[in-house]
Amino acid sequence: MAANVIRDLLDQAFPEGEIAVEDRTGGGDHFQVTVVSDAFNGLPLIQQHKLVNAALAAPLADGTIHELRIRTKGTA
Amino acid sequence: MSALHDQIKQVIDTEPVVVFMKGTPDAPACGNSLRALQALWQAGAPIAGVDVLPDPRIRQELTALSEWPTIPQVFVKGELIGGADITEELFASGELKAKIDAALGADREQSVRTVEIALD
Numbered sequence: 001m002a003a004n005v006i007r008d009l010l011d012q013a014f015p016e017g018e019i020a021v022e023d024r025t026g027g028g029d030h031f032q033v034t035v036v037s038d039a040f041n042g043l044p045l046i047q048q049h050k051l052v053n054a055a056l057a058a059p060l061a062d063g064t065i066h067e068l069r070i071r072t073k074g075t076a
Numbered sequence: 077m078s079a080l081h082d083q084i085k086q087v088i089d090t091e092p093v094v095v096f097m098k099g100t101p102d103a104p105a106c107g108n109s110l111r112a113l114q115a116l117w118q119a120g121a122p123i124a125g126v127d128v129l130p131d132p133r134i135r136q137e138l139t140a141l142s143e144w145p146t147i148p149q150v151f152v153k154g155e156l157i158g159g160a161d162i163t164e165e166l167f168a169s170g171e172l173k174a175k176i177d178a179a180l181g182a183d184r185e186q187s188v189r190t191v192e193i194a195l196d
Contacts, residue, residue, distance in 0.1 A: 045162045053145050060145040067108065068146055070161050 002028050002064050006056060013055035014039055029066035040074035048072040080193070081137045084126075087191055088141070089154050091124040092180050096138050097148040100190045101125040108160040112148040113188075115160075115167035121152075121176045123188045131195050153179045 003021050010019045010033060017037035024030040033052065040048040052070050059065045087094055095112055099105030101123060104113060116123050128135040128147055135147060142149055142156050150157045152175060157163060166172035 045165060046156065046158045049158055049162060050143070057145070069108075070159075 002059065003031065005059060005064065006031060006033065009055050009059070010035060010052070013051070024067075024069070029064065031065060031067070032069040032071070034071045034073075036073045036075060038075040040072050041076040042074070045072070048074075078137065080133055080195070081141065083193055084134070084137050085141060087124070087126060087193070088151050091151070091191065092153060093121040093176065094124045094126060094151050094191070095148050096126045096128050096134075096151075098127070098129050100127050101188045102190065105129060106147070108146075109148045111160040112150055112163045115163045115172060116150065117186075117188070119167050119173040119176055120184070120186055121172075122180070122184065122186050124191045125188070126191050126193060130193070133195075134193055152176060 003023050007019060007021045010017065014035055014037040017035050020034040022032040024032050035052060039051060049070050049072060052072060053060065056065060056068065060068065093116060095116065097104060097109035097112065099109060101113055104110040113123065128138065138149065139145055144156060144159065146159050148160055150163050157166065163172065166175065
Protein backbone atom coordinates (compact mmCIF):
# COMPACT_ATOMS: atom_id res chain seq x y z
CA MET A 1 0.00 0.00 0.00
CA ALA A 2 1.24 3.46 -0.87
CA ALA A 3 0.88 4.77 2.69
CA ASN A 4 3.27 2.07 3.92
CA VAL A 5 5.77 2.85 1.17
CA ILE A 6 5.66 6.52 2.14
CA ARG A 7 6.06 5.74 5.82
CA ASP A 8 9.06 3.47 5.13
CA LEU A 9 10.76 6.13 3.00
CA LEU A 10 10.20 8.77 5.68
CA ASP A 11 11.44 6.39 8.39
CA GLN A 12 14.64 5.87 6.40
CA ALA A 13 15.14 9.58 5.79
CA PHE A 14 14.25 10.66 9.34
CA PRO A 15 15.22 7.68 11.52
CA GLU A 16 14.73 9.58 14.78
CA GLY A 17 11.65 11.38 13.49
CA GLU A 18 8.07 11.29 14.62
CA ILE A 19 6.12 10.44 11.47
CA ALA A 20 2.45 10.35 10.59
CA VAL A 21 1.01 9.47 7.19
CA GLU A 22 -2.67 10.00 6.51
CA ASP A 23 -4.54 8.90 3.41
CA ARG A 24 -6.74 11.99 3.14
CA THR A 25 -9.36 10.64 0.78
CA GLY A 26 -9.11 6.89 1.29
CA GLY A 27 -8.18 6.55 -2.37
CA GLY A 28 -4.53 5.73 -1.73
CA ASP A 29 -3.02 8.68 -3.58
CA HIS A 30 -3.79 11.87 -1.59
CA PHE A 31 -1.59 12.06 1.48
CA GLN A 32 -0.94 14.29 4.44
CA VAL A 33 2.45 13.61 6.00
CA THR A 34 3.62 15.06 9.28
CA VAL A 35 7.27 14.82 10.26
CA VAL A 36 8.80 16.07 13.49
CA SER A 37 12.57 15.72 13.38
CA ASP A 38 15.70 17.38 14.69
CA ALA A 39 16.86 17.39 11.04
CA PHE A 40 14.60 20.47 10.62
CA ASN A 41 16.06 22.48 13.47
CA GLY A 42 17.14 25.90 12.28
CA LEU A 43 15.98 25.36 8.68
CA PRO A 44 13.49 27.60 6.90
CA LEU A 45 10.19 25.89 5.99
CA ILE A 46 11.10 25.58 2.34
CA GLN A 47 14.27 23.64 3.16
CA GLN A 48 12.31 21.43 5.57
CA HIS A 49 9.76 20.61 2.86
CA LYS A 50 12.55 20.01 0.34
CA LEU A 51 13.95 17.29 2.60
CA VAL A 52 10.53 15.61 2.70
CA ASN A 53 10.07 15.97 -1.06
CA ALA A 54 13.54 14.46 -1.60
CA ALA A 55 12.70 11.48 0.62
CA LEU A 56 9.53 10.91 -1.40
CA ALA A 57 11.02 11.67 -4.83
CA ALA A 58 10.29 8.21 -6.25
CA PRO A 59 6.56 7.98 -5.41
CA LEU A 60 6.14 11.65 -6.40
CA ALA A 61 7.79 11.05 -9.77
CA ASP A 62 5.97 7.84 -10.66
CA GLY A 63 2.52 9.16 -9.76
CA THR A 64 1.98 6.96 -6.69
CA ILE A 65 1.44 10.22 -4.83
CA HIS A 66 -1.09 12.35 -6.67
CA GLU A 67 -1.32 14.99 -3.95
CA LEU A 68 0.97 15.60 -1.01
CA ARG A 69 0.38 17.86 1.95
CA ILE A 70 3.36 18.37 4.21
CA ARG A 71 3.64 19.54 7.77
CA THR A 72 7.11 19.68 9.31
CA LYS A 73 8.40 20.69 12.69
CA GLY A 74 11.81 20.76 14.31
CA THR A 75 12.43 19.54 17.82
CA ALA A 76 14.24 22.62 19.11
CA MET B 77 17.70 25.37 -23.06
CA SER B 78 14.29 25.35 -24.67
CA ALA B 79 12.13 28.33 -25.47
CA LEU B 80 9.63 27.10 -22.92
CA HIS B 81 12.30 26.99 -20.23
CA ASP B 82 13.33 30.57 -21.05
CA GLN B 83 9.73 31.74 -21.00
CA ILE B 84 9.04 30.21 -17.60
CA LYS B 85 12.26 31.62 -16.20
CA GLN B 86 11.36 35.05 -17.51
CA VAL B 87 7.93 34.93 -15.83
CA ILE B 88 9.55 33.90 -12.52
CA ASP B 89 12.16 36.64 -12.80
CA THR B 90 9.85 39.47 -13.84
CA GLU B 91 6.54 38.89 -12.03
CA PRO B 92 6.66 40.20 -8.43
CA VAL B 93 4.42 37.36 -7.22
CA VAL B 94 3.61 34.41 -9.46
CA VAL B 95 1.72 31.20 -8.79
CA PHE B 96 2.11 28.22 -11.09
CA MET B 97 -1.18 26.46 -10.60
CA LYS B 98 -3.75 24.06 -11.94
CA GLY B 99 -6.35 26.28 -13.61
CA THR B 100 -6.38 30.07 -13.56
CA PRO B 101 -7.04 32.55 -10.74
CA ASP B 102 -10.57 32.96 -12.16
CA ALA B 103 -11.14 29.22 -12.34
CA PRO B 104 -8.79 27.27 -10.09
CA ALA B 105 -8.90 23.55 -10.95
CA CYS B 106 -7.36 22.24 -7.75
CA GLY B 107 -8.00 22.84 -4.05
CA ASN B 108 -4.32 23.35 -3.30
CA SER B 109 -3.91 25.98 -5.98
CA LEU B 110 -6.93 27.75 -4.48
CA ARG B 111 -5.41 27.58 -0.98
CA ALA B 112 -2.21 29.24 -2.21
CA LEU B 113 -4.18 31.95 -4.05
CA GLN B 114 -6.33 32.71 -1.02
CA ALA B 115 -3.33 33.03 1.29
CA LEU B 116 -1.58 35.36 -1.16
CA TRP B 117 -4.71 37.44 -1.65
CA GLN B 118 -5.25 37.81 2.09
CA ALA B 119 -1.62 38.83 2.47
CA GLY B 120 -2.31 41.63 0.00
CA ALA B 121 -0.15 40.30 -2.81
CA PRO B 122 -0.58 41.26 -6.44
CA ILE B 123 -0.93 37.86 -8.10
CA ALA B 124 0.04 36.57 -11.52
CA GLY B 125 -1.27 33.06 -12.15
CA VAL B 126 0.15 30.62 -14.70
CA ASP B 127 -1.90 27.56 -15.60
CA VAL B 128 0.29 24.45 -15.95
CA LEU B 129 -2.52 22.27 -17.28
CA PRO B 130 -2.55 23.26 -20.99
CA ASP B 131 0.66 21.26 -21.62
CA PRO B 132 2.55 18.79 -19.38
CA ARG B 133 5.83 20.29 -20.58
CA ILE B 134 5.10 23.46 -18.57
CA ARG B 135 5.16 21.51 -15.34
CA GLN B 136 8.22 19.48 -16.42
CA GLU B 137 10.25 22.58 -17.24
CA LEU B 138 9.06 24.37 -14.10
CA THR B 139 10.02 21.48 -11.83
CA ALA B 140 13.41 21.18 -13.55
CA LEU B 141 14.00 24.86 -12.77
CA SER B 142 12.61 24.99 -9.25
CA GLU B 143 13.49 21.49 -8.03
CA TRP B 144 10.03 21.41 -6.46
CA PRO B 145 7.93 18.41 -7.46
CA THR B 146 4.35 19.52 -6.80
CA ILE B 147 1.87 22.18 -7.94
CA PRO B 148 1.16 24.93 -6.91
CA GLN B 149 4.49 26.75 -6.70
CA VAL B 150 4.65 30.31 -5.41
CA PHE B 151 7.50 32.68 -6.25
CA VAL B 152 8.08 36.14 -4.77
CA LYS B 153 10.63 38.28 -6.60
CA GLY B 154 12.08 35.23 -8.31
CA GLU B 155 12.44 33.19 -5.13
CA LEU B 156 10.51 29.97 -4.56
CA ILE B 157 8.46 30.36 -1.39
CA GLY B 158 6.93 26.89 -1.52
CA GLY B 159 3.66 25.15 -2.24
CA ALA B 160 0.20 25.59 -0.72
CA ASP B 161 1.15 24.30 2.74
CA ILE B 162 4.08 26.67 3.23
CA THR B 163 2.19 29.62 1.74
CA GLU B 164 -0.68 29.03 4.18
CA GLU B 165 1.67 28.52 7.12
CA LEU B 166 3.63 31.68 6.32
CA PHE B 167 0.36 33.60 5.98
CA ALA B 168 -0.90 32.34 9.34
CA SER B 169 2.33 33.38 11.07
CA GLY B 170 2.35 36.82 9.42
CA GLU B 171 5.63 36.06 7.61
CA LEU B 172 4.01 36.01 4.16
CA LYS B 173 2.74 39.57 4.47
CA ALA B 174 6.08 40.68 5.94
CA LYS B 175 7.95 39.04 3.06
CA ILE B 176 5.69 40.66 0.46
CA ASP B 177 5.87 44.04 2.21
CA ALA B 178 9.66 43.78 2.23
CA ALA B 179 9.82 42.74 -1.42
CA LEU B 180 7.21 45.10 -2.89
CA GLY B 181 6.72 47.85 -0.33
CA ALA B 182 3.72 48.14 1.97
CA ASP B 183 2.05 50.71 -0.29
CA ARG B 184 1.06 48.66 -3.33
CA GLU B 185 -1.77 47.94 -5.71
CA GLN B 186 -3.37 44.53 -5.49
CA SER B 187 -4.44 42.88 -8.71
CA VAL B 188 -4.95 39.38 -10.00
CA ARG B 189 -4.22 38.35 -13.56
CA THR B 190 -3.46 35.33 -15.67
CA VAL B 191 -0.18 35.03 -17.56
CA GLU B 192 -0.30 32.82 -20.63
CA ILE B 193 2.60 30.62 -21.61
CA ALA B 194 2.96 30.52 -25.39
CA LEU B 195 3.24 26.98 -26.72
CA ASP B 196 4.58 25.82 -30.07
